[in-house]
Amino acid sequence: MAVTKSIFGLFAAPPMPLEAQRWAERLGLPLLERLPQNELVFVYDQGGLGLLSTAPGAPGAVRVDFAALHYRRKGGSLRKEAAARALGLRGDRALNVVDATAGLGTDAFMLASLGASVRLIERSEAVAALLEDGLARAAQDPELAPIVERMALYCGDALAWLPRLAQMQAIDAVYLDPMYPEAGTKGQVKKEMQILRALIGHDNDPSALLAEGLKVAPRVAVKRPRKAPSLGGRPSHSLEGRSTRFDVYVSAGPDTASQA
Numbered sequence: 001m002a003v004t005k006s007i008f009g010l011f012a013a014p015p016m017p018l019e020a021q022r023w024a025e026r027l028g029l030p031l032l033e034r035l036p037q038n039e040l041v042f043v044y045d046q047g048g049l050g051l052l053s054t055a056p057g058a059p060g061a062v063r064v065d066f067a068a069l070h071y072r073r074k075g076g077s078l079r080k081e082a083a084a085r086a087l088g089l090r091g092d093r094a095l096n097v098v099d100a101t102a103g104l105g106t107d108a109f110m111l112a113s114l115g116a117s118v119r120l121i122e123r124s125e126a127v128a129a130l131l132e133d134g135l136a137r138a139a140q141d142p143e144l145a146p147i148v149e150r151m152a153l154y155c156g157d158a159l160a161w162l163p164r165l166a167q168m169q170a171i172d173a174v175y176l177d178p179m180y181p182e183a184g185t186k187g188q189v190k191k192e193m194q195i196l197r198a199l200i201g202h203d204n205d206p207s208a209l210l211a212e213g214l215k216v217a218p219r220v221a222v223k224r225p226r227k228a229p230s231l232g233g234r235p236s237h238s239l240e241g242r243s244t245r246f247d248v249y250v251s252a253g254p255d256t257a258s259q260a
């Protein structure tokens with residue numbers, strides 16, 4: 001696994017944990033004994049693997065922490081989540097969803113918490129490493145283990161993975177949440193997004209993903225900024241929130257007969 005050059009190395013405080021050494025080796029990054037200034041670095045500590053910008057004023061390390069999501073959400077109604085409604089999750093049948101822009105896995109974890117089987121595709125190897133570490137830590141927690149058992153991670157481009165995953169098992173719905181272009185974003189961007197943007201920039205092929213999604217599944221839900229144009233054509237319908245909108249595309253799809 002080779003990571004984008006924009007990550008300077010992996011820092012862990014001495015004594016260097018074995019896990020930190022393993023990650024540095026896998027990611028092809030040098031192990032750092034001190035934090036460099038103004039760089040993007042991986043850090044490894046009791047909280048697992050994190051990605052940290054050491055620029056002045058940058059937020060703290062970003063990591064995939066499913067336990068924090070789970071225990072924060074407990075008690076709240078997940079079923080009200082617009083993403084779940086957009087994908088057609090109803091509770092009477094466990095859906096096979098592919099989250100083709102997995103990012104830090106927040107949406108995928110919510111969908112798996114609602115009973116969906118979720119295959120996550122992430123193109124950035126650095127982000128996929130954070131996800132893999134987060135999934136492994138969650139699997140150690142007896143309350144989270146049954147949820148993350150329904151999540152499987154695939155690292156690579158969704159344009160290539162979607163047809164392969166469809167061949168392995170029918171896909172009920174594809175979820176897309178591409179990075180928004182920076183221009184036009186109002187207010188403070190969450191620290192996760194700041195780091196993802198520093199690492200990835202914005203995604204330039206989301207319309208192609210929509211087209212591919214519609215080839216392999218009868219339903220695609222796309223998360224967009226509320227006022228942004230749709231990714232392609234007129235959606236079948238949309239669900240609007242305060243700042244986001246979910247465009248739902250329903251196609252005849254290859255698997256409609258088996259879904260009936």
Ligand SMILES: C[S@@+](CC[C@H](N)C(=O)[O-])C[C@H]1O[C@@H](n2cnc3c(N)ncnc32)[C@H](O)[C@@H]1O
Nearest residue numbers: 101102103104105106107122123157158177179
């Ligand atoms: C806005 S983030 C997704 C956030 C995610 N919904 C969450 O809940 O954390 C978009 C992610 O999609 C990934 N991505 C964009 N295009 C992709 C593609 N063609 N294949 C796989 N991943 C892609 C980017 O690398 C980025 O990590």
